[in-house]
Amino acid sequence: MVETVLLIDDDKATQYIHKRIITKHNDFKNVLTFLGGDIALTYLKSINVSFIKKPQLIFVDLNMPSMNGWEFIEAYNKLGDDIIKHSKLMILTTSSNPNDISRSKTVKGVSDYIVKPLSNQKLDHILKTYFVNH
Numbered sequence: 001m002v003e004t005v006l007l008i009d010d011d012k013a014t015q016y017i018h019k020r021i022i023t024k025h026n027d028f029k030n031v032l033t034f035l036g037g038d039i040a041l042t043y044l045k046s047i048n049v050s051f052i053k054k055p056q057l058i059f060v061d062l063n064m065p066s067m068n069g070w071e072f073i074e075a076y077n078k079l080g081d082d083i084i085k086h087s088k089l090m091i092l093t094t095s096s097n098p099n100d101i102s103r104s105k106t107v108k109g110v111s112d113y114i115v116k117p118l119s120n121q122k123l124d125h126i127l128k129t130y131f132v133n134h
Contacts, residue, residue, distance in 0.1 A: 005031045008040045010064040018118045038074030042116045059092040077109045088130045
């Protein structure tokens with residue numbers, strides 16, 4: 001069971017659809033949505049000083065205004081190990097650009113690269129690959 005998922009995407013419709021897919025899956029419990037990486041970072045930083053549950057899974061879109069996914073990942077990697085060790089960070093994007101895919105394999109902290117849309121099959125793959133207790 002994945003207790004807490006962060007979904008970072010600037011498109012409200014996509015965010016709504018993906019949140020429904022995740023919450024309808026039996027092995028995912030809470031989904032927190034953020035319209036931008038900067039807002040999600042503020043939330044993640046607040047975890048260090050409060051008793052908020054650490055997310056186990058983070059989905060981040062690459063193409064967002066103000067702070068794109070790559071910028072979020074760079075800032076995320078500067079957060080304390082207390083957060084990073086407990087989370088799997090995955091890119092969830094419409095981009096099938098080979099440069100983005102190969103870059104994701106070299107950037108610290110990125111567990112997987114998933115092309116939208118999210119589906120039950122993709123969630124099952126994530127569970128089997130990254131959450132062994134499933």
